Amino acid sequence: xxxxxxxxxxxxxxxxxxxxxxxxxxxxxxxxxxxxxxxxxxxxxxxxxxxxxxxxxxxxxxxxxxxxxxxxxxxxxxxxxxxxxxxxxxxxxxxxxxxxxxxxxxxxxxxxxxxxxxxxxxxxxxxxxxxxxxxxxxxxxxxxxxxxxxxxxxxxxxxxxxxxxxxxxxxxxxxxxxxxxxxxxxxxxxxxxxxxxxxxxxxxxxxxxxxxxxxxxxxxxxxxxxxxxxxxxxxxxxxxxxxxxxxxxx
Numbered sequence: 001x002x003x004x005x006x007x008x009x010x011x012x013x014x015x016x017x018x019x020x021x022x023x024x025x026x027x028x029x030x031x032x033x034x035x036x037x038x039x040x041x042x043x044x045x046x047x048x049x050x051x052x053x054x055x056x057x058x059x060x061x062x063x064x065x066x067x068x069x070x071x072x073x074x075x076x077x078x079x080x081x082x083x084x085x086x087x088x089x090x091x092x093x094x095x096x097x098x099x100x101x102x103x104x105x106x107x108x109x110x111x112x113x114x115x116x117x118x119x120x121x122x123x124x125x126x127x128x129x130x131x132x133x134x135x136x137x138x139x140x141x142x143x144x145x146x147x148x149x150x151x152x153x154x155x156x157x158x159x160x161x162x163x164x165x166x167x168x169x170x171x172x173x174x175x176x177x178x179x180x181x182x183x184x185x186x187x188x189x190x191x192x193x194x195x196x197x198x199x200x201x202x203x204x205x206x207x208x209x210x211x212x213x214x215x216x217x218x219x220x221x222x223x224x225x226x227x228x229x230x231x232x233x234x235x236x237x238x239x240x241x242x243x244x245x246x247x248x249x250x
Contacts, residue, residue: 031089032129040081051124056096065108075107091171098173132167139164141220143194145186158190187227192246
């Protein structure tokens, strides 16, 4: 189909695309960037042999550096390298990178300490990747939120992940742009953003030739009973009118 529209040649099955290694097995496909991880560790963390089992210490409170920054250019290089890794095959790095990238302009010693821990986690999990099988053939989503993760501005952190064929195909972790008044409202904000991504993914599948039509509805999972109850209720009062647009979207 592509050769009929473009001047191109078939070079056989893909092995490496933009640094992503494609491994074919009896159970499906595996995508990883082990080679790229080794380059990152050799360039930025060659003298350290310690490992960490988690990417970040969630009890560690980070804040803006009011003093003089430490090696800002090097910090930005590490963040840039890790962002490419995260966006391709490593959704487990999304929260840590989203959090640490906020301080790229003026990093402090505390921020560097978290970067070193993240690199140690990378050394511990350098073989991690994404594995896809043929089933399930439907997209499923998962949405969650960390309420008021930043004491300074009282904003929550949203996160979502969508899977297809047993592996993740879309993910994101980001700080919310508005202040939620409750955990239920913060869940609604996260579900609203997840719904936008689900709509885009569904339209994308509609445009793929050969994909079974019509595309089935996308189920988004939420662990908050209050948010689920609010979504299934059509009653509104003065305290919940500001949720109407998000309610209708979800």
